[in-house]
Amino acid sequence: MKVVVLMYEDEQVWANATEAVQEKYMAAHNAFSDAAQEKGKILAGEALQTVATATTVRRRGSQVGLTDGPFAEITEQLGGFYVLEVPDLDVAVELVKLLPEYTIELRPVAYF
């Protein structure tokens, strides 16, 4: 199954991270990616720039409205994602436990 891993964290955590902390994050992502290649496959994965760079576009009929910022203001922001191919949910959970202490939403992809 294909599942999208959405990683949320208060952006200030990363902004204020010391070099040592940043290295720990990188090590965690490397461990995750090694394990993911072993148990399944990483189909895609990106870190995102902060929500300050976000543009929200809302189209209603012929009206297109652009606003600065993310579509919803929340205390933790979407900071990056992976797309995984894994056998089941338990494998996905086991893998994301290796990531830094984010709040993670796992969403299976829909097929049409």
Add this chain to the structure above:
Amino acid sequence: MPTSNPAPDAPPDPTNNSAANAAVAVEEAWRGHWARLLALLVGRFRRFELAEDALADAYTAAAHNWPRDGVPGNPAGWLLTTARRRALDILRAEAVAARKEPLVVVDAEARKAAVDEGGHVPDERLRLLFTCCHPAIAADARAALTLRFVGGLGVPDVACLFLVQEATMAARLTRAKKKIAAAGIPFTLPAPDWLDERLDLVATVIYLIFTAGYSPGTGPNLLRVGLAAEAIRLGRVLDELLPGRSVVRALLSLMILQHSRRDARTDSGGELILLPEQDRSVWRQEEIASGVELLAGLPAGLTGQALEYQLQAGIASQHATAARAEDTDWVAIAALYAELESATGSPVVRLARAVAVMEVTGPEDGLVLLDGLSELIPGHHRLPAVRAELLVRAGLISEARGFFETAIALCGNDAERRHLQRRLGSL
């Protein structure tokens, strides 16, 4: 629909040929085998709906064929073979439709990827149990799924036990089944480092099933017959397949001890009989001995859920081993309740502790423990009921009357309400 007996090596018994016997056999096969057959089918096909539909068709076929052809020598085998064929028919039909429908093709591939042979687990129902109690399923749906698919209860019965409308329960079950399929919740045992946490969830659900069977009827009593026994059976299966787990053993001890009093809990009219008035000669002594032995075998220093069950089992064993009500060791019970309260912080535990304290040092000390509880459990009938009993013991009969009346108004349970009315009437 099959037209011949799929188990030719087990010829129909000619003495069973009457239609009435066949109907009884279908009924018995339903009660005796539905849950196990469903687990086998879910294990094989990994889809709840498909397994349910195929099994329902197999029972329909049995109701149709058995009166005509005789009851097969191995009814469960007949049903399983028939249901498997039906499921394969459905899958074949889906595969044909899938040529136009990429969704089903992908689903079929995903299923192939999710296949786990799980040869190390002898009981399919254990894996089904872990699937139904998966933490990714909404908490209120876990027990319902377990009752439906591991316990084999019908949707109306599950709805009745959870005091919701049948349509509400059907929707809740459908949502949960959809989540299991879409989120890729596997039909496997959890990984070893996740097992303890997952086992706690399974234990919680089993105890919920047990208490649903044990508590006096909110619905027709018939429904609950066997539920508590089924929970104990599930506990034993867990203990056998995952031996030496304290949380399982403590839970098993607790359930066995509480269940040993089942014959004394209601009178012939179904009315509730409280502990002190129960006829202790009908308590099952061999079960009490087995519960006490399990309890004694638990290691010291338990924490979390295992500790809670251990303390509750300790309280149950104190009651179960008192020869007469007046021999009850209330000092030990009050101490166990105090420990349980500090472990759980539960206001309901405080309520029970107040009763134990009353037995040790008198109603005044019990009443002190009730202070502040009304904000924590507002609208709970047991609080005014316990307060009323403490006031009776303190000799404050007119105050007690008022609290009995409040409790009666709040009580949603017929048997308990009648008990409270009898208590009020006796003052």
